Amino acid sequence: MKVFISVDMEGISGIVDPSYINPDTGSNYQRGRMFMTGDVNAAIEGALEAGATEIVVADSHHHLNNILIEELHPSASLLAGTPRDYSMMHGLDETFDAAILIGYHARHGVPGVLSHTMSGVIKNMYINGQVVGEFGFNAVFAGLTGVPVVMVTGDDQIADEASALIPGIHTAIVKTATSRTSALCLPLAKARETIREQAKLSLHNAKNIQPLLAQKPLELRIEFSHTGEAEMVSIIPGTTYHVGTTEVSYMARDQYDLYKTMRAMINLAGTVSFF
Ligand SMILES: [Zn+2]
Numbered sequence: 001m002k003v004f005i006s007v008d009m010e011g012i013s014g015i016v017d018p019s020y021i022n023p024d025t026g027s028n029y030q031r032g033r034m035f036m037t038g039d040v041n042a043a044i045e046g047a048l049e050a051g052a053t054e055i056v057v058a059d060s061h062h063h064l065n066n067i068l069i070e071e072l073h074p075s076a077s078l079l080a081g082t083p084r085d086y087s088m089m090h091g092l093d094e095t096f097d098a099a100i101l102i103g104y105h106a107r108h109g110v111p112g113v114l115s116h117t118m119s120g121v122i123k124n125m126y127i128n129g130q131v132v133g134e135f136g137f138n139a140v141f142a143g144l145t146g147v148p149v150v151m152v153t154g155d156d157q158i159a160d161e162a163s164a165l166i167p168g169i170h171t172a173i174v175k176t177a178t179s180r181t182s183a184l185c186l187p188l189a190k191a192r193e194t195i196r197e198q199a200k201l202s203l204h205n206a207k208n209i210q211p212l213l214a215q216k217p218l219e220l221r222i223e224f225s226h227t228g229e230a231e232m233v234s235i236i237p238g239t240t241y242h243v244g245t246t247e248v249s250y251m252a253r254d255q256y257d258l259y260k261t262m263r264a265m266i267n268l269a270g271t272v273s274f275f
Pocket of ligand 1: 008009010060061062
């Protein structure tokens with residue numbers, strides 16, 4: 001059994017605010033990296049107990065280079081560094097049996113810990129009219145590749161978001177959000193035990209969890225923060241700027257076109273300053 005594990009940072013056990021996740025300015029960032037590595041090791045242990053024979057871990061936060069490889073479980077290989085065409089899901093293909101998303105967070109506008117969608121420029125993102133955050137976007141990418149997302153870890157808000165999209169998905173709730181930058185956290189040992197147990201159960205149950213599908217062509221529609229971002233993004237060939245809104249849409253032929261175009265859109269929007 002081949003298992004793909006994508007690891008973001010905002011939903012990691014014990015992490016509540018930007019001091020843990022910002023590599024440049026975060027006073028707790030080095031602790032955050034240890035917490036992140038601890039959560040992913042717990043998932044790897046659960047996967048091995050369920051019979052995984054090959055595990056690829058994709059570091060998926062910021063510069064995609066946070067996990068402490070010197071502390072990583074020796075049974076997994078680590079995809080680290082940037083850029084990658086398919087970012088948080090790069091390396092996933094149809095040979096994998098299941099995907100697990102560790103340390104994920106709620107989408108922009110939901111009162112989860114450190115909630116956002118990809119970067120600060122996106123207010124809402126839709127695939128074929130369905131609002132998606134990072135979880136939903138990556139789950140559609142996996143689904144169209146034929147791989148079910150069987151488990152997510154993070155706060156109570158991302159657990160709800162994931163369960164609404166994928167019936168039967170396993171969740172390990174490691175903290176309960178009390179605001180965007182505070183949470184009631186499980187002790188790390190307890191959180192990791194929960195992750196290990198749910199990872200094992202989710203892989204035992206993987207055959208019963210359906211890949212999240214979407215009809216092709218895929219309509220990607222992104223609502224940006226302001227018109228300047230939308231105008232800049234609409235220089236990408238094939239995009240449509242919906243004048244009078246801050247939305248830009250694009251018809252993607254498949255999940256690969258979808259992912260690369262989304263990245264191009266947010267990277268371009270990120271070059272526009274508000275004032
Ligand atoms: Zn992140």
